Amino acid sequence: MKGYAGKITRVNLTSGQVLEEPLEEPFARKYLGGNGFAARGLIDTVPPGADPLGPDNAFIVCAGPLTGTLAHGSGRAGIVTRSPLTGFFMDSYFGGEFGARLKQSGRDMIVVTGRSPEPVVLFCDGDQVRILSAGKLWGKTTRRTQDLLREELGPGLSTVCCGPAGEAQVPLACCIGGRRAAGRGGTGAVMGSKNLKAICVRGFGDIRVADMKGLLRFYRETKGRFLGLENLVKLGTPFLVDMINKAGGLGTRNWQEETWEGAELIRAERILQDHFVRNWGCFACNLGGCTRVVRTTQRPGVLTEGPEYETLFALGSNCGVNDLNAIIEADRLCDDYGIDTISFGGSVGFAMECFEKGLLTEKDTGGLEFRFGNAETLVRCVRLVAEREGFGDFLARGVRAMAAEIGGEALKFACHIKGLEPPGHSARALKCMGVGYAVSPRGGSHHDSRPAPEYQMDLAQRRSTEGKAAMAYDTATWSAVGDCLIVCRFCEPVYGGVLTQTHADLVNLTVGWDMTLEELTEVGCRVHTLERFFNCREGLRRRHETLPYRFMHEEIPSGTSKGFRTSPGELDRMLDEYYELRGWDPDGVPTRETLDRFGLSDLDLEALKVG
Numbered sequence: 001m002k003g004y005a006g007k008i009t010r011v012n013l014t015s016g017q018v019l020e021e022p023l024e025e026p027f028a029r030k031y032l033g034g035n036g037f038a039a040r041g042l043i044d045t046v047p048p049g050a051d052p053l054g055p056d057n058a059f060i061v062c063a064g065p066l067t068g069t070l071a072h073g074s075g076r077a078g079i080v081t082r083s084p085l086t087g088f089f090m091d092s093y094f095g096g097e098f099g100a101r102l103k104q105s106g107r108d109m110i111v112v113t114g115r116s117p118e119p120v121v122l123f124c125d126g127d128q129v130r131i132l133s134a135g136k137l138w139g140k141t142t143r144r145t146q147d148l149l150r151e152e153l154g155p156g157l158s159t160v161c162c163g164p165a166g167e168a169q170v171p172l173a174c175c176i177g178g179r180r181a182a183g184r185g186g187t188g189a190v191m192g193s194k195n196l197k198a199i200c201v202r203g204f205g206d207i208r209v210a211d212m213k214g215l216l217r218f219y220r221e222t223k224g225r226f227l228g229l230e231n232l233v234k235l236g237t238p239f240l241v242d243m244i245n246k247a248g249g250l251g252t253r254n255w256q257e258e259t260w261e262g263a264e265l266i267r268a269e270r271i272l273q274d275h276f277v278r279n280w281g282c283f284a285c286n287l288g289g290c291t292r293v294v295r296t297t298q299r300p301g302v303l304t305e306g307p308e309y310e311t312l313f314a315l316g317s318n319c320g321v322n323d324l325n326a327i328i329e330a331d332r333l334c335d336d337y338g339i340d341t342i343s344f345g346g347s348v349g350f351a352m353e354c355f356e357k358g359l360l361t362e363k364d365t366g367g368l369e370f371r372f373g374n375a376e377t378l379v380r381c382v383r384l385v386a387e388r389e390g391f392g393d394f395l396a397r398g399v400r401a402m403a404a405e406i407g408g409e410a411l412k413f414a415c416h417i418k419g420l421e422p423p424g425h426s427a428r429a430l431k432c433m434g435v436g437y438a439v440s441p442r443g444g445s446h447h448d449s450r451p452a453p454e455y456q457m458d459l460a461q462r463r464s465t466e467g468k469a470a471m472a473y474d475t476a477t478w479s480a481v482g483d484c485l486i487v488c489r490f491c492e493p494v495y496g497g498v499l500t501q502t503h504a505d506l507v508n509l510t511v512g513w514d515m516t517l518e519e520l521t522e523v524g525c526r527v528h529t530l531e532r533f534f535n536c537r538e539g540l541r542r543r544h545e546t547l548p549y550r551f552m553h554e555e556i557p558s559g560t561s562k563g564f565r566t567s568p569g570e571l572d573r574m575l576d577e578y579y580e581l582r583g584w585d586p587d588g589v590p591t592r593e594t595l596d597r598f599g600l601s602d603l604d605l606e607a608l609k610v611g
């Protein structure tokens, strides 16, 4: 079987036991890779009700069949676990080169369970698997950790690690590989809970493909489709700030508004003019690299990457902060300490609204002025959250937990979906995202259902809920396959934003199968159903699939999308449509028929009765 490395590694950190097993072709064809392998792995490995931060949870690192090949952006890898922030299924992906190196080390997936008595590093060095002491790395930033590991273990190393926030089991903590974040859902906290500071991989194995000539021909023929994405290379994802602000969907001051007067000061051209150093790209990026290495004007010697659009939204408009130096610095600190910028910005923005409404005072915040636009507070909070110091310990819990403790009016402007703070794509201005967030296995994530198609619509089309459940369904099926393969999201304009024959061709040229678009679509639906089953086993039901009160009951007050909201009635209708398309019952549980249709007859519906 070409394309795959051919091995799955299982490590129990409590016992130190390492098992390596061959990847079987029927399993590979059924679950495809990445997210599919990991979703199945999570269901089979993690017992129902396991504490996300306990030894029974699994921390899974995965690659896909295209990983490490010349497919666009194929250096990516995924991390899959039960989230401490949502309590549900979580998959999060990061660019760079780790995924390619994981495959070159001979592995498609590493499944880590248990909890080491001491801090450790898991080192998969070709055929060898070693568990090394991480004593001197504990407490170090993600950047320093990777530097020290390179010094100690030598060249050819690729690392993913947690920072001090992960060690402190902050639910907002992420994992960092290179300078790329597997940001969402507290993956870093799971790593820290296992006393696992880092996973390093090294290997020089070939990743053989079935039809190299065919793949080269494919890339020659599709190369032209990358044209038109020049803005992404020139400006990076920050070009979206301007576009989304003009569309009236840029979450501002904790989503009180969706058009921001400060957008001009943080737009992409400003970054290019005052902070840009050079472009950088992931392994096999056919675009030429959308990442920008930047610096602040105050400390020009300190280079960092980003901020991406989501960070500009979360730390910028959502907190009312229009100071690019502060945003770049807070972004850099979040990466160093290992904190998800989206959830961090969501939590700070929420606290700022509480403060301005008198629900929090300086007595609560330890003297910090939590007013919108306060750049100093934003930057100071990163370390406080990472080290759970003072008010940082409260912020570190995320919006849902903070709102539950404050109670009352705060519950009405607590912006989270299933406990995950939403990214910068409006659930009011984009109805597909309204239902997409509600049904997302991850909660407030734009990587299940996708926002791109709706941005191209006119206002009347955007305002309507017509066809939006189907759009959420199609794009989420694409995402499920995209996360199995694993490919960069920015290939949407190249391969298609929903599944097309192009995706099936890529799989066949790489692996040597004869997969049809129909079979590939079935894989996407199967993987989505697996994630659903996992969540239903943890108690997820229709009543959890809702939107923040603000998104359903408060209209966008100004701007292009003025008057938009996704009302409870609209959401209800879209949920009905979505459940029907997926073959789930009215409470959102996959039916026996659906499980059988996707070859998941072994999954026990009786196990879901706890819901």
Ligand code: SF4
Residues within 6 Å of the ligand: 072, 073, 074, 095, 096, 280, 281, 282, 283, 284, 285, 286, 287, 288, 289, 290, 291, 488, 489, 490
């Ligand atoms: S487009 Fe950006 S995220 Fe995608 S592979 Fe290239 S550099 Fe990485």
